[in-house]
Amino acid sequence: MRTDDNDRVVRRAVRALALAPAALVVLSAAPVLAAPPEQWPAPEPVSTLQTLLVLVGIPVTLFVVISLLVYVPSMARGQKYTPGLAWRSENEWFGGPRGGVEAADQKDAKALEGVAAGTDRGGSSARW
Numbered sequence: 001m002r003t004d005d006n007d008r009v010v011r012r013a014v015r016a017l018a019l020a021p022a023a024l025v026v027l028s029a030a031p032v033l034a035a036p037p038e039q040w041p042a043p044e045p046v047s048t049l050q051t052l053l054v055l056v057g058i059p060v061t062l063f064v065v066i067s068l069l070v071y072v073p074s075m076a077r078g079q080k081y082t083p084g085l086a087w088r089s090e091n092e093w094f095g096g097p098r099g100g101v102e103a104a105d106q107k108d109a110k111a112l113e114g115v116a117a118g119t120d121r122g123g124s125s126a127r128w
Contacts, residue, residue: 081087 081089
């Protein structure tokens with residue numbers, strides 16, 4: 001076989017392997033098309049309004065409730081920063097000491113860096 005033939009065989013094998021999961025999903029969904037047993041009673045008809053309420057109303061209601069739960073606390077506090085003006089609130093240090101900037105002044109530099117005295121643990125050295 002030539003190199004082109006080998007490439008063609010490999011490409012076909014990769015395509016078949018890529019399409020195999022899709023074929024498995026389609027084949028595994030075949031039982032969905034089966035008819036219900038004859039012993040089961042016929043389901044009551046459902047109105048269009050009831051279907052819309054269940055399929056659209058419930059998700060929209062959940063979206064609105066979650067959105068309100070997220071935005072109402074920040075709306076109640078009011079806007080603290082106006083773009084173009086200087087920041088007038090307390091400074092924030094994410095990941096810093098719990099006491100804030102004042103607590104950082106009271107600690108030594110090694111404790112803030114997370115390095116214990118006399119050891120070289122942590123950081124990018126990959127020794128924990």
